[in-house]
Amino acid sequence: xxxxxxxALSIRHLSVRFPAPGGxxxxxxxxSFDVGPGETVGVVGESGCGKTVTxxxxxxxxxxxxxxxxxxxxxxxxxxxxxxxxxELRRLRGKEVAMVFQDPMTALHPAYPVLDQVVEAVWAHxxxxxxxxxxxxxxxxxxxxxxxxxxxxxxxYPHEWSGGMRQRAMIAMAVLHRPRVLxxxxxxxxxxxxxxxxxxxxxxxxxxxxxxxxxxxSHDLGVIAEMAxxxxxxxxxxxxxxxxxSELFAQPRHPYTAGLLASLPRLDVxxxxxxxxxxxxxxxxxxxxxxxxxxxxxxxxxxxRCVDDVPELRPVDGAERVTACHYAGELAGSTxxxxxxxxxx
Numbered sequence: 001x002x003x004x005x006x007x008a009l010s011i012r013h014l015s016v017r018f019p020a021p022g023g024x025x026x027x028x029x030x031x032s033f034d035v036g037p038g039e040t041v042g043v044v045g046e047s048g049c050g051k052t053v054t055x056x057x058x059x060x061x062x063x064x065x066x067x068x069x070x071x072x073x074x075x076x077x078x079x080x081x082x083x084x085x086x087x088e089l090r091r092l093r094g095k096e097v098a099m100v101f102q103d104p105m106t107a108l109h110p111a112y113p114v115l116d117q118v119v120e121a122v123w124a125h126x127x128x129x130x131x132x133x134x135x136x137x138x139x140x141x142x143x144x145x146x147x148x149x150x151x152x153x154x155x156x157y158p159h160e161w162s163g164g165m166r167q168r169a170m171i172a173m174a175v176l177h178r179p180r181v182l183x184x185x186x187x188x189x190x191x192x193x194x195x196x197x198x199x200x201x202x203x204x205x206x207x208x209x210x211x212x213x214x215x216x217x218s219h220d221l222g223v224i225a226e227m228a229x230x231x232x233x234x235x236x237x238x239x240x241x242x243x244x245x246s247e248l249f250a251q252p253r254h255p256y257t258a259g260l261l262a263s264l265p266r267l268d269v270x271x272x273x274x275x276x277x278x279x280x281x282x283x284x285x286x287x288x289x290x291x292x293x294x295x296x297x298x299x300x301x302x303x304x305r306c307v308d309d310v311p312e313l314r315p316v317d318g319a320e321r322v323t324a325c326h327y328a329g330e331l332a333g334s335t336x337x338x339x340x341x342x343x344x345x
Contacts (some may be wrong), residue, residue: 007034007075008213009058009097009181014072016050016057019065025284027053029237031072035181035213042228042245043217044260046281050237051217052102055183057082059099060089076181095125097181098174104167105190108158114169115154118142121173141172145202164195171202178210185217200227221264225249233257236282236292239313243321253316253323253331255299291326299327 016028028050035041043051056062058074060081074081076096081089101107108117118138122129129137142150145168158166167187174182184203188196200223207214216227224231224245231248233241233256241254252258259277279296282288288295294306303326311324317332325331 006036008037008039009035009215010073010075011054011058012073012075014054014057014074015070016053016062017068017070019068020285022285026287027067027237027284028057031234031237031239033232033239033242035215037180037213038207038211039230040207040214040216040228042224042231043215043234044219044221044224044231045234046219048281048284049234051234052185054234055099055185055215055217058183059093059097060086061093061099091125094121094174094179095177096179097183098177098179099183099185100167100170100174100187102186103189104170105163107170108166110158113155113157114161114166115139115142118154118169118173118176121176125177137176138172141176142169144175144206145169145172146198147172162195163191164198167191167195167199168202171199171206175206175210175212179212181213181215182207183215183217186219187216188218188220188223196223203227221249221260233260236287237284238292238324239322240293240325241321241323242313247317247321251332253321253328254293254325255297255331256293258331259296259298291324299325299330303327 012032014028014031015026017024017026031054033041043054045051053062057069058081062069069082072082076092081092108114115135115138118141119134122134122137126137139151139154142154147153147165147168187203188199191199203214206212216224218224228245231243231245232239233254235256241248241252241257248257249261252261262275263277265274277296282292290307290309291311294300297306300306305326309326311326313322313324315321316323316328
């Protein structure tokens, strides 16, 4: 596991809350993980678990108000992005750490040609370039991400491009300045399977060439299995498990992770129906006591500890893997949850 000293991105005890009637909603609760140079870390969980809020807080893009970062550090290149000034943060955003936002179909401004929007990203960190040089840099970036005949095609408006082409434009803007860290938030949303594969291969190629650290945020475990070296699983704003991708898929050590994997369709197992996780994620304004997952957990079996005590992240199977479950040992090599949990090898 990458240590904070060698990490391209180090998030330490990050917490974010939003005011709400009846009390504050803690959307991100004491989240910590590192991403090394050239490493890909996947962040997974159901909608509303805090994945995107974590990313926005890292980049200083959280709307404030209503959002408020209440604690933690976000270290990139030895600097804490949460404490530097707004001008310095703008200088680093896009140059040191960049983001590919959700939904390529709406991320580009519909009233401006694609090329003009990429040129704007060029000028954000190279204002000394003249119009001709800036356009050349923009076309070069679009060529890098595989836009055919980029100098001509980029003069079109976003609605004239397919979803996959728009996603390539978003990636081009994100990697223009060779950042240390790239955060890709649901990079394959609304794309068909063939285009998804092309986008993922594009990200891998850019990473190999420039040794960029990548954080992939997704609810699609297939994308995570293909892209990530390590996986961070979030539930109700907290990390509940983190492990190497092969270990996590082979043997989950938290019942929520096991439930996510059990809900995946598989071609190598004869099964008439998928096994969903019962219930719904909790209301963050009124979290259940103890383990937030206990109302939905098949491992609880009526035990009071799950209701009374909040489980802390602790190492299992060595220091490289952590889980937040009081009874994680019962998932190790056990057949107890086989009926509900059938994970891929």
